[in-house]
Amino acid sequence: MAPSFDLIGLVVADLSKSLAFYRRLGLDIPASADTEPHVEVTLPGGPRLAWDTTETIRSFDPGWTPPSGSPRIGLAFRCDDPAEVDRVYTDLVGAGYEGHRQPWDAFWGQRYAIVHDPDGNSVELFAALPTT
Incomplete structure (x- = not known):
């Protein structure tokens, strides 16, 4: 198994x-x-x-040390729609969290944004863009 x-x-x-x-x-x-x-x-x-x-x-693990440089892991949260990506990003940045990449319409068909949690981990917000 x-x-x-x-x-x-x-x-x-x-x-x-x-x-x-x-x-x-x-x-x-x-x-x-x-x-x-x-x-x-x-x-x-x-x-x-x-x-x-x-x-x-x-x-x-007494020898553990925090990593340095860019995050190596990203957590992604699906939003209901593109407007929610914008709203959640604005809410988090307004609450003092680091906005890493403002919402944008990604070429792969999603509204996307990236914020960092208090430890610098990437947290991605996304929603499908409407099809035309």
């Missing part, structure tokens, strides 16, 4: 800041999670998204 994909884990510097960002994107994360060293939510379809503080990671 082959392993089955189950979890995406994010290592975060400030858990409450990271959870606040993902709550703005609609993830149902209880407020009590802000004080935990490890948090998980089950996403639609079954996979889980987890957050661990740097201290938690170093508790079992």
Whole structure:
């Protein structure tokens, strides 16, 4: 039997800041999670998204160091329509999160935008463009 994909884990510097960002994107994360060293939510379809503080990671991997340079992972959130891409991007940037790429109509047929979460991970917003 082959392993089955189950979890995406994010290592975060400030858990409450990271959870606040993902709550703005609609993830149902209880407020009590802000004080935990490890948090998980089950996403639609079954996979889980987890957050661990740097201290938690170093508790079992003392040599762990944060990556540098550009993010190597991107999480993508599907929006209902192109207007929602614009609205969510504006909401996140207005709340102080880093807008990396303003919404644009991509050649592959989607409205697309990129923001960075508090730890610099790429979070992509997309929706199908109307067909003509």
